[in-house]
Amino acid sequence: MAISNYIVKVFLFLALLTVSINGMAEAKSADDVKLIVSLDRDTIGFDEQAMLQILVEGSTQNLPNPKIPTFAAFEVYSQGRSSNISIVNGKVSSSVTYRYMLMPHKKGTFLIDNIAIVHNNSRFKGNPVKLTVLNTGTSVSPQLQDQVSEHGDHGKDYFLEAVVDNKNPYVNEQVTLTLKFYTAIRYYGNAELSEPTTTGFWNELLGNKAPYKQRINNRTYKVIERKYAVFPTQTGPLTIGRATIHIKVPTRNAQKRDPFGMFDNFFNTGKKVAVRSKPIRLNVRSLPDKGRPDDFTGSIGDFKISASVDKRQVEVNQPVTLTLRITGTGNIKAAAEPVIPELDDFRIDRASSSENISKVNDRISGTKVYEELFIPKHPGTLVIPSISYNYFVPSEDSYREISTKPIKIRVTKPEGYVTSSDIPYANSNLFIGSEAKDIRYIKDDLGETSHTGELVFTTPAYLIVNGLSVLMLAGMILVRRRREKLASDISYARSRYASKAAKKRLVRARSLSSPDKAGDFFSEVHLALISYIADKLNISPHGLTTDYLGDLLAKHSADEELIGDIVSVLQRCDFGKFAPTSITQEEIDELLLKAEQIMIRLASVHFA
Amino acid sequence: MRNSLIIIVITVLLTSVVVSAASDMDSLFALGNKAYEDKDYKTAIAEYLTILDKDVESASLYYNLGNAYFESGDLGRAVLYFRRAQRLAPADEDLVHNLEFVREFSRIQMEGVQLNPINRFIESLLKSYRLDTLAWIASIVFVSLCLLLIGRFGLGYNNSVLRVTTIVVLIVLLGVSGLTTYKYRNDYLTRWGVVVSSDSRILSGPNESAELEFEGAPGLVVEILSETSEYFNVLFENKRRGWIKKSYLSEI
Numbered sequence: 001m002a003i004s005n006y007i008v009k010v011f012l013f014l015a016l017l018t019v020s021i022n023g024m025a026e027a028k029s030a031d032d033v034k035l036i037v038s039l040d041r042d043t044i045g046f047d048e049q050a051m052l053q054i055l056v057e058g059s060t061q062n063l064p065n066p067k068i069p070t071f072a073a074f075e076v077y078s079q080g081r082s083s084n085i086s087i088v089n090g091k092v093s094s095s096v097t098y099r100y101m102l103m104p105h106k107k108g109t110f111l112i113d114n115i116a117i118v119h120n121n122s123r124f125k126g127n128p129v130k131l132t133v134l135n136t137g138t139s140v141s142p143q144l145q146d147q148v149s150e151h152g153d154h155g156k157d158y159f160l161e162a163v164v165d166n167k168n169p170y171v172n173e174q175v176t177l178t179l180k181f182y183t184a185i186r187y188y189g190n191a192e193l194s195e196p197t198t199t200g201f202w203n204e205l206l207g208n209k210a211p212y213k214q215r216i217n218n219r220t221y222k223v224i225e226r227k228y229a230v231f232p233t234q235t236g237p238l239t240i241g242r243a244t245i246h247i248k249v250p251t252r253n254a255q256k257r258d259p260f261g262m263f264d265n266f267f268n269t270g271k272k273v274a275v276r277s278k279p280i281r282l283n284v285r286s287l288p289d290k291g292r293p294d295d296f297t298g299s300i301g302d303f304k305i306s307a308s309v310d311k312r313q314v315e316v317n318q319p320v321t322l323t324l325r326i327t328g329t330g331n332i333k334a335a336a337e338p339v340i341p342e343l344d345d346f347r348i349d350r351a352s353s354s355e356n357i358s359k360v361n362d363r364i365s366g367t368k369v370y371e372e373l374f375i376p377k378h379p380g381t382l383v384i385p386s387i388s389y390n391y392f393v394p395s396e397d398s399y400r401e402i403s404t405k406p407i408k409i410r411v412t413k414p415e416g417y418v419t420s421s422d423i424p425y426a427n428s429n430l431f432i433g434s435e436a437k438d439i440r441y442i443k444d445d446l447g448e449t450s451h452t453g454e455l456v457f458t459t460p461a462y463l464i465v466n467g468l469s470v471l472m473l474a475g476m477i478l479v480r481r482r483r484e485k486l487a488s489d490i491s492y493a494r495s496r497y498a499s500k501a502a503k504k505r506l507v508r509a510r511s512l513s514s515p516d517k518a519g520d521f522f523s524e525v526h527l528a529l530i531s532y533i534a535d536k537l538n539i540s541p542h543g544l545t546t547d548y549l550g551d552l553l554a555k556h557s558a559d560e561e562l563i564g565d566i567v568s569v570l571q572r573c574d575f576g577k578f579a580p581t582s583i584t585q586e587e588i589d590e591l592l593l594k595a596e597q598i599m600i601r602l603a604s605v606h607f608a
Numbered sequence: 609m610r611n612s613l614i615i616i617v618i619t620v621l622l623t624s625v626v627v628s629a630a631s632d633m634d635s636l637f638a639l640g641n642k643a644y645e646d647k648d649y650k651t652a653i654a655e656y657l658t659i660l661d662k663d664v665e666s667a668s669l670y671y672n673l674g675n676a677y678f679e680s681g682d683l684g685r686a687v688l689y690f691r692r693a694q695r696l697a698p699a700d701e702d703l704v705h706n707l708e709f710v711r712e713f714s715r716i717q718m719e720g721v722q723l724n725p726i727n728r729f730i731e732s733l734l735k736s737y738r739l740d741t742l743a744w745i746a747s748i749v750f751v752s753l754c755l756l757l758i759g760r761f762g763l764g765y766n767n768s769v770l771r772v773t774t775i776v777v778l779i780v781l782l783g784v785s786g787l788t789t790y791k792y793r794n795d796y797l798t799r800w801g802v803v804v805s806s807d808s809r810i811l812s813g814p815n816e817s818a819e820l821e822f823e824g825a826p827g828l829v830v831e832i833l834s835e836t837s838e839y840f841n842v843l844f845e846n847k848r849r850g851w852i853k854k855s856y857l858s859e860i
Contacts, residue, residue: 441675442644442676445668446659448667449664449665450696452663473762476758477757480761480762
């Protein structure tokens with residue numbers, strides 16, 4: 001019997017192999033793309049998941065990705081892909097399998113359709129599949145049905161158990177969830193675990209425990225444990241969903257050993273079953289109001305806080321890094337930041353925060369580090385005050401407050417000025433009034449006064465001193481230049497002094513204006529006029545005749561009347577010099593007057 | 609003779625007017641000081657301001673006003689008058705001390721930006737000198753130069769000592785004139801102001817709807833850059849700009 005079974009198996013195997021090779025050959029011959037959609041089961045419970053599998057096949061290496069439409073009834077999570085490419089006789093064929101986990105939102109029967117790919121401008125649509133989500137949490141897929149019915153609770157070959165250490169936790173308190181997978185038989189391949197749904201929790205995997213053996217009802221089970229730390233994030237009833245393990249177990253016949261058992265594993269691919277845990281309902285309590293600090297931050301666990309600075313002496317506006325370290329057990333990720341009050345002495349900037357989580361003895365613990373930049377606003381010995389931190393201790397049902405120690409920092413004023421990044425620092429340690437004892441006393445004397453806003457540049461004294469200097473300099477330079485010109489330019493000098501010399505001669509003539517000195521008088525008047533004109537014209541007075549003089553004056557635009565008067569006076573002088581006895585006093589006075597008038601009129605003649 | 613008599617009479621009258629005005633100022637100043645001693649700072653301020661109203665100023669007057677305002681709790685005006693006094697007597701130790709002292713009480717303080725080395729050197733050089741002093745030093749050097757030039761170009765002296773001395777004095781004159789100009793520009797051409805109101809908001813624009821840049825505080829010294837009918841555009845010591853209502857600020 002066993003031999004006949006074995007022969008049948010070998011035959012079937014060979015037949016399958018042949019069929020599949022033929023199938024592949026046919027697939028290769030068809031130069032198109034196929035899209036095959038399938039579900040691992042067509043019915044699931046509300047808190048379970050289904051695996052959607054999309055197989056894309058084609059005679060090309062570059063198979064496109066399928067487009068998954070949005071499903072209102074499911075959340076879709078990609079579970080990866082596997083691909084297979086073969087090249088036979090230069091022909092390429094490839095297949096890619098995409099896996100998606102579907103988590104239902106609703107109950108009912110849903111059509112999964114419209115999964116498609118686009119290749120070479122053609123659209124290839126996959127076959128529709130149906131998935132039914134039942135109200136109950138258990139699927140009854142016949143092909144994946146586990147063996148509960150046959151063995152009763154502890155008579156099963158395998159079962160999955162989920163337990164928590166606390167079904168009545170406070171919000172944000174750690175609950176340790178343990179999944180225990182018991183198997184009394186061998187299974188093929190690896191067990192595939194679908195994690196339990198933990199909506200309403202923040203969870204962190206604690207890890208797997210090394211497998212151990214346990215006897216239950218006279219059966220020895222291999223137990224694999226997997227633990228999670230789950231932290232409820234809301235109050236009220238919350239459910240940790242089912243976890244599912246998919247395994248392949250031997251068929252019932254195969255479990256019975258035969259002499260050719262060595263072939264069992266080879267030929268018997270087994271039956272795929274899903275092993276599920278029961279959902280766990282928790283009642284999450286809110287934190288007690290009694291003793292709750294006003295500034296409670298929501299942290300739960302058991303913590304310590306410490307503070308340190310990177311330097312104890314800095315200059316104004318130079319930052320000091322304050323490192324606040326919160327260490328302890330509890331949801332360290334959710335541990336709130338310590339509240340730092342506004343400080344008059346410092347400007348505070350957030351630098352960074354980091355966390356380090358460790359899992360010891362199935363508890364989440366770790367350190368959260370906040371770095372704050374404290375920028376001193378003014379010099380002096382400044383204090384970073386004690387920073388308090390509160391949290392709730394679930395084991396004691398009470399709140400606790402811890403705090404750092406104050407830290408003194410010496411702040412120095414930089415040399416000169418410093419570049420200031422921001423405004424102003426406050427210095428409110430001083431108050432006007434009573435403490436103002438160091439102000440120096442008022443002045444008794446009004447002192448030197450001036451008009452409001454008067455500038456020294458506009459005062460008379462300043463203007464006079466500076467103005468006089470300029471005038472003196474200008475005057476002296478002019479005098480010097482004139483002197484130099486007089487010394488170097490005889491014509492100019494003679495012209496410049498002609499009037500002065502003529503006037504002197506006329507004065508002298510006046511002193512000689514009497515009939516007894518008539519000869520000298522006439523000579524002097526004659527010389528005064530001749531010399532004046534000769535000096536003005538820079539010519540020698542000697543040998544100047546009256547007629548020549550008249551011509552010269554006419555050349556220099558002197559009017560004819562003036563020329564006539566000059567000629568007349570000069571002729572009279574010539575006459576008088578040679579016949580002085582016949583001259584009366586009146587004639588002398590008249591001539592002198594006339595000569596003086598001529599001198600005045602000559603001043604308007606331009607000799608240049 | 610008659611003209612001489614009139615001149616003498618006018619001179620005597622003018623002198624007596626000036627002398628009586630001076631004694632009037634002194635007595636007002638003394639009254640202010642008396643009130644200050646009696647801790648009646650309000651009266652002291654009133655007496656001092658009466659002198660200012662007569663278009664008379666002095667470093668001591670501004671100094672005492674600064675003290676009186678400080679003692680009465682008006683930090684902004686204390687800084688304002690100390691700064692005004694500083695223009696007239698920058699080297700006065702009491703003034704330097706009191707100004708530094710009262711600024712410590714300011715709710716808000718600022719660090720200025722770092723000056724370049726040249727400006728820092730000039731500032732240190734001019735710190736103790738008032739504009740009048742510098743102007744007179746420049747004037748003396750200028751007169752000296754004029755005399756040297758008179759000797760050279762007016763009297764015709766021309767020797768190497770005179771030439772070198774002239775060049776040296778000319779260089780000195782350029783230096784002193786430059787410093788005087790710097791001081792004049794800094795003290796008088798640049799418009800400075802002091803925040804005197806305790807409610808002084810520095811805005812991003814010259815209107816009420818502009819964003820608040822930061823809250824000012826009495827005693828902050830600012831440079832006035834421009835103005836509208838209601839606002840000054842001001843530059844703070846740390847080079848931040850903003851707009852402040854004119855009523856919040858007093859010009860130094």
